[in-house]
Every structure is written in C-alpha cells, then in structure tokens.
Amino acid sequence: MTVAGPGAAAVAAGWLRRALLVAVALAFGGLYYRLFAAPALGGFVPPQAIPRAAPSTAPLYRPQLLPNSAERSVHSATAAEISDGRLRAFWYGGSREGAADVAIYTSVYSPVEGTWSPEHAVVTRESAQRHLQRYLRKLGNPVVGRDRDGRLWLFFVSVTIGGWGGSAINLMVSEDEGETWSVPRRLIASPFFNISTLVRGAPFLFTDGTIGLPVYHEMVGKFGELLRLDAGGHAIRKTRLSWGRTSLQPVIVPRSETEAVGFMRYAGDPPKRVLMVRTADGGATWTPPVKTGLPNPDAAVGSVLLANGPLLLALNHAQENRESLSLASSTDFGKTWRIAHEFEGESSSPQPLMREFSYPWIMQDGAGDVHLLYTWGRTRIKHVHFNPAWLADRR
Amino acid sequence: MSAIVGLLGCGVLIVAVVATLLRLQRFPPSARITVMLAGAFAVFATFGDLSAAAYVRGVTGDLSATTLVLAGAACVARLTGRAVIESRELRALFFLVVAAAAFLYPFALGWTRFDSYALGYGSIEFVSVLLLVTLAAWRLRRNVVVLVVVVAALAYCIGAYESRNLWDYLIDPLAALYALVWLLADARRRSREVAAARAGTA
Numbered sequence: 001m002t003v004a005g006p007g008a009a010a011v012a013a014g015w016l017r018r019a020l021l022v023a024v025a026l027a028f029g030g031l032y033y034r035l036f037a038a039p040a041l042g043g044f045v046p047p048q049a050i051p052r053a054a055p056s057t058a059p060l061y062r063p064q065l066l067p068n069s070a071e072r073s074v075h076s077a078t079a080a081e082i083s084d085g086r087l088r089a090f091w092y093g094g095s096r097e098g099a100a101d102v103a104i105y106t107s108v109y110s111p112v113e114g115t116w117s118p119e120h121a122v123v124t125r126e127s128a129q130r131h132l133q134r135y136l137r138k139l140g141n142p143v144v145g146r147d148r149d150g151r152l153w154l155f156f157v158s159v160t161i162g163g164w165g166g167s168a169i170n171l172m173v174s175e176d177e178g179e180t181w182s183v184p185r186r187l188i189a190s191p192f193f194n195i196s197t198l199v200r201g202a203p204f205l206f207t208d209g210t211i212g213l214p215v216y217h218e219m220v221g222k223f224g225e226l227l228r229l230d231a232g233g234h235a236i237r238k239t240r241l242s243w244g245r246t247s248l249q250p251v252i253v254p255r256s257e258t259e260a261v262g263f264m265r266y267a268g269d270p271p272k273r274v275l276m277v278r279t280a281d282g283g284a285t286w287t288p289p290v291k292t293g294l295p296n297p298d299a300a301v302g303s304v305l306l307a308n309g310p311l312l313l314a315l316n317h318a319q320e321n322r323e324s325l326s327l328a329s330s331t332d333f334g335k336t337w338r339i340a341h342e343f344e345g346e347s348s349s350p351q352p353l354m355r356e357f358s359y360p361w362i363m364q365d366g367a368g369d370v371h372l373l374y375t376w377g378r379t380r381i382k383h384v385h386f387n388p389a390w391l392a393d394r395r
Numbered sequence: 396m397s398a399i400v401g402l403l404g405c406g407v408l409i410v411a412v413v414a415t416l417l418r419l420q421r422f423p424p425s426a427r428i429t430v431m432l433a434g435a436f437a438v439f440a441t442f443g444d445l446s447a448a449a450y451v452r453g454v455t456g457d458l459s460a461t462t463l464v465l466a467g468a469a470c471v472a473r474l475t476g477r478a479v480i481e482s483r484e485l486r487a488l489f490f491l492v493v494a495a496a497a498f499l500y501p502f503a504l505g506w507t508r509f510d511s512y513a514l515g516y517g518s519i520e521f522v523s524v525l526l527l528v529t530l531a532a533w534r535l536r537r538n539v540v541v542l543v544v545v546v547a548a549l550a551y552c553i554g555a556y557e558s559r560n561l562w563d564y565l566i567d568p569l570a571a572l573y574a575l576v577w578l579l580a581d582a583r584r585r586s587r588e589v590a591a592a593r594a595g596t597a
Contacts, residue, residue: 017533020541024529027548031522031561034552038517130444133398134453160453186456188558191503191512192568194456221505234559238513243505288508 042208043257043282055368059390066381077373077381080144081365082177090142131183145203165219167198201251214250224250242289249300261334272319295319302360314360325357340394397557401457406438406448411466414473457556460547461570487537489574496571515562
C-alpha cells in the first residue's frame with residue numbers, strides 16, 4: 001500500500017493548475033470565436049421595401065368596436081396583417097388591470113366583410129407560468145410582429161412580484177397566422193433578475209433578418225431601449241434610446257436602412273410633450289431625446305410612416321388627460337406636425353367626456369390602408385380602418 | 396435545455412440555503428445525506444403546476460456561475476463537514492464580484508447613456524479584460540475565480556441559459572449582495588483581529 005505524501009499533493013496541484021489553464025484557453029477560445037464569427041448587423045428594412053397594392057382612390061373611414069363578450073376590462077391593443085389582407089389583433093383583458101384573471105385575447109378582422117371574429121384567449125396566466133416554469137402574478141401589454149420567414153411573434157409582459165416595474169417580456173411564435181402558438185419563452189433583457197423590461201412599441205425588421213424590439217424600463221429609472229433579437233428570439237444586442245427617469249414606451253419608425261425616428265412618452269415635469277429621438281446609422285446610436293411641439297399627458301403613442309406618404313402619429317393631444325385621441329401628420333419626417341383628425345374628443349363626440357382613449361396602435365396593411373386600434377374607455381378596443389384617400393381629404 | 400439548467404440551479408441554491416440554515420454539518424453523515432436527498436426531492440417535486448425551484452426561478456431567473464459554484468460548494472461543505480473553498484479564495488472572488496456589480500448595476504438602471512450590460516452581448520474589450528483578470532487570478536492561485544469564469548464562459552458558449560448576455564452567466568444580484576455582506580463581515584472580523592493583536596502586544 002502506498003501513501004500519498006506532500007510530493008504527490010504538489011504534483012496533483014500542479015496538474016490541477018495546468019488543467020485550469022487549458023480550461024481557460026478553451027473557454028476564451030469559445031468566447032473569441034463567438035465574437036469574430038458573429039454575422040455583420042444589417043440596417044432597417046424601410047416601409048417602402050414592403051410590397052403594397054395601389055390604394056383605393058375612394059375615401060374609406062370605418063370605425064367599429066371589437067368584440068368583448070365577457071365585458072372584461074380591456075387595454076393595450078396590437079395587430080398584424082395576416083393572410084388574405086386580414087388583420088389579427090391582440091389585447092389584454094380581465095376583471096381589472098393587473099388582476100390574476102387577465103389573459104391575452106385575439107380576434108381577426110376581415111376587410112372584405114368589415115367585421116371582427118369573436119375573441120378568444122391565446123395566453124392565460126396559468127398556461128404561461130406552466131410553460132415558462134415560473135410563478136407569474138399577472139400578464140400585461142402584448143405586441144405582435146412578423147419575422148423574415150413570415151412567422152408571427154407575440155410578445156407579452158408578465159410580472160412575478162410587485163407592480164409593472166417588475167415586468168419581464170415573454171414571446172411566442174406562430175407559423176399558421178396565429179391559429180396555434182409555440183409555448184412561451186422568456187426574453188432576457190436586464191441583469192436585475194431580468195425584471196423591469198416592458199414592451200409597447202411595434203417590432204420591426206432589420207435587413208439581416210434580426211428583429212428590432214423597442215422596450216422600456218420602469219424600475220428606479222424610466223428609459224427606452226432597442227433590443228435586437230435573433231431568429232431564436234434571444235436578445236443579441238441592446239441600444240439605449242434614452243436614460244434617466246422620464247421617458248418610456250418607445251415606438252420606432254424606420255425611413256431607410258440607416259434612418260429612423262423614435263417617439264416616447266414623457267413622464268417628467270411640465271410641459272408634457274411627446275419625446276423624439278433619431279438615428280442615422282441604422283440604430284447603432286441615437287440622438288438625445290428632445291421634446292416635440294406635440295402635447296401629451298404621459299401616455300403611449302403610436303406611429304407609422306406610410307409608403308410614399310406622411311409620417312403619422314396617433315396620440316392623446318392634450319397635457320392633462322386621455323379624453324381625446326388625435327392623428328398628427330408630418331411630411332418632413334417629424335420636423336413639423338399638423339393635427340389631421342381628432343378620432344375622439346370634444347369635436348368628435350357630443351356626449352360628456354368621461355372616457356379614456358389611449359394606447360393607440362397604428363399600422364399600414366398591404367393594400368395601403370391604415371388601421372388604428374386603441375383602448376376605448378377600458379371597456380372595448382376600438383378599430384378605425386381608413387385609407388390614404390380619406391386622409392388626403394383631411395389636409 | 397435552459398429550463399432544466401435554470402431549475403437545477405435554483406434547486407441547488409434552495410438546498411444549499413436550507414442545509415446552511417439547518418447547520419447540517421452537526422448531524423451524523425447518514426442524516427446529512429438523507430436530508431440532502433429529501434431536500435432535492437422536495438424542491439423539484441411539483442405542487443400544482445410548479446415546483447419550489449420554479450417559484451424561486453420566477454423571482455431570480457437563471458442563476459449565475461458564481462452563485463452556482465458557491466451553492467454547490469455550500470452543499471458539499473454541509474455534507475462533508477469541511478469548508479471547500481478557502482477564505483482567501485472567497486475574498487478574491489467576492490472582491491471581483493462586488494467590483495463587477497458596481498460597474499454593472501448602476502448603469503443598467505439608466506443612470507447614464509452608457510449601458511455596461513450591453514457589453515455582455517459581444518464586446519472584444521469586455522472579453523479581453525475578463526481574460527486578463529482570469530489569467531491574473533490563475534497566476535495568483537485564486538483557482539475559484541478561474542473556475543467561476545470558465546464555467547460561465549463555457550455555459551455562455553453553448554447557450555445554456557435563456558440569456559445571450561455574458562454578464563448573466565458571470566454574476567447576479569444574489570451573488571453581488573452575498574459578496575458585499577461577506578466582505579463587510581470579513582473586514583470587520585479582520586479589523587477586530589488586528590485590534591486584538593495590538594492589545595496583546597501592548
């Protein structure tokens with residue numbers, strides 16, 4: 001029998017150190033390989049790159065309320081165009097905002113029939129927590145987009161503890177226009193237990209196939225960021241749109257491969273205005289946020305650049321409340337604005353103003369028509385379908 | 396894979412915390428093993444839809460290599476009754492963890508335009524600084540620091556977690572808080588020892 005002495009221990013320690021050094025070489029070889037093998041990042045896909053039919057010359061303006069069969073409290077609508085020119089919308093609804101029974105609902109709009117299908121839930125708190133293998137207390141904002149391969153991506157907010165400041169983002173993918181969905185998975189975007197990242201702005205495509213997702217933080221600071229997601233739905237880059245404690249809910253509108261403008265809700269001291277940022281290098285860097293001339297009561301805005309048309313911004317055009325909802329139009333990509341229409345408010349509604357009209361989502365479909373969805377008194381989601389010919393009459 | 400890795404990490408953390416709170420090393424060896432196995436079964440058994448590990452994961456997310464190495468070492472220490480990591484190793488690791496946390500978290504809260512967390516998505520400078528720190532730790536025989544970085548880097552390379560950010564593999568707020576408390580307690584203990592030594596020589 002041999003007994004290992006101090007000499008044997010020293011030999012073992014020497015081998016351990018050499019093994020550690022080999023492990024370091026392997027680990028950092030892998031890290032550097034990933035760095036140098038990463039594909040070059042692409043620029044924005046501008047709206048002109050999306051094929052669209054010639055729009056109708058007859059003005060179209062069709063407002064209607066989406067179904068809400070169980071009379072839930074509803075909020076935060078989002079939508080994407082699906083096959084045959086239809087629109088699939090999502091929103092969250094439940095007994096009240098933040099309640100445990102809040103689920104993400106969907107409904108489909110047929111522009112031919114001009115009607116919405118009965119709504120049904122696509123995600124509930126229970127189903128999400130079962131698939132995510134995490135306890136969830138409530139669900140929140142959904143946003144939907146489409147990737148380069150035509151799949152729909154549905155992002156939604158969930159909270160485990162605390163208020164909305166404790167949110168995280170989850171995502172699901174559908175390959176059949178939203179009929180069925182993958183199980184949800186978690187998007188990691190923050191080093192603080194991955195909390196305090198929320199979505200509200202529309203996702204968009206980069207030329208390299210990655211997806212841009214505007215997000216914002218609400219814990220301690222309030223600021224906007226832009227995530228770049230790979231095909232697997234992992235955040236692979238992050239760029240700060242603002243910093244500090246006064247800006248949130250960014251929406252980003254590309255104009256070319258390199259140029260885009262972003263708008264944010266302003267949560268700071270008066271005067272309350274919509275914030276704006278710009279990039280000229282494909283989103284790598286952004287200008288500091290500046291206040292536009294557009295008043296806004298610390299409320300979400302929606303924006304879209306029409307193909308061969310103006311930049312549109314749907315907003316609560318007031319500093320005090322969300323009792324009106326307007327459409328601002330800019331022909332110089334956000335330098336100057338005029339109010340093209342008031343969808344809700346004193347000029348459009350004879351009844352006493354006591355409702356909330358908020359969280360607008362605006363988009364252009366393949367036929368060139370524009371769709372606006374927004375929260376209508378928290379009791380319904382309202383949809384306004386109009387076309388460029390109607391908009392031209394507002395000038 | 397990330398769900399399994401994440402749940403496993405949270406399970407190990409729970410077992411380590413419970414074993415530490417119970418001061419398991421005071422029990423006979425057979426009782427230690429029994430309690431550990433029972434604890435492992437309890438944290439992964441599902442109650443309703445979720446296990447205890449899943450509830451913890453709901454709050455903490457996937458745990459960093461630092462936390463996993465420390466939790467694993469705590470489990471082994473409670474089982475064997477002997478410390479696995481020397482104090483000088485812990486001191487070096489925790490100093491680096493606190494320094495990294497001080498660099499990461501304030502900026503991640505939106506303090507300035509600079510976002511240190513974004514470096515973790517792929518920065519040659521960040522990886523190079525990490526390599527230099529790791530080689531320095533190896534040269535100074537701080538093997539636990541080297542082990543933590545290697546585990547984190549390898550896990551990052553194979554995409555073991557949901558995150559694709561290297562920071563999430565290296566540190567997390569639990570590790571940062573524990574490291575800070577440990578360093579403060581260590582500094583207090585060492586200052587008392589110095590004071591006692593001076594009193595003894597006076």
